[in-house]
Amino acid sequence: MEKVKKANKEIQSPLSFLKNLLIARWRSLLLLLIGVYLPLQVFEILTVKIWENKAGFPWDVPILLAVHSTANPQLDVLAVTLARIGEPWTAIPILGAIALILLLQKRWRSLAYLLTVSVGSVIINRTAKELMHRVRPQLWQSIAPESSFAFPSGHAMASITVVAILLFLTWDSSRRWLVLILGSLYIIAIGWCRLYLGVHFPSDVLAGWMVALGWTIGVSLIIKPYRTKAKSVDGEPPDDETTLLPEERELITKE
Known part of the structure; x- marks a missing residue:
């Protein structure tokens, strides 16, 4: 009896509740800090500085020239190929095929x-390109010129978006490590080709x-695409992606 009273007191204590809540949700809070807040904070700093000075940062040009100094015919072919593969519009048929598979499998949460x-x-x-109106580098004649605005890089955003989608879709399997490793190399390669071709500043x-990292992780915390199965409780069948999570049902009921 005394143990029950003690437990009730702990439950009613705001400090105890806060402690238990932080212990239970520390992973989500850490992911929110590192995966959403910090990337968006860096993006904000970059945006403000470039808005004040269109020329960019002191390290923009030296890095571009250093990358350009390695130019050779073999790397030219590689950079142009990567640029075509990483083109945002190239991702449409790939994502479309994945979306069709998810639709057929009735994985509504992952599809959403x-x-x-x-x-x-x-x-x-x-939106960012139109607001910032930052012109592309003019340091040399690019072998794959671009005419749109430069900030932020569409190729960089598309690469992270595609990798994030694949990563969360494979979250419950061992393949996520393969996706993470190969995806990271792909993201770096796409970023390198934009600098090598001289069509983007490093910033x-x-x-x-x-911004892509903050967006993809932020949306994942809300939609939870990795929650493909919920654990069965009291013998009830597990929920799949055609059903809402308990907390989502509660929010809809309240509204």
């Missing part, structure tokens, strides 16, 4: 994540990475 992240990434990129690529 794919559509939300993809469409949102395009909107963010186009454009960094900004694209940061």
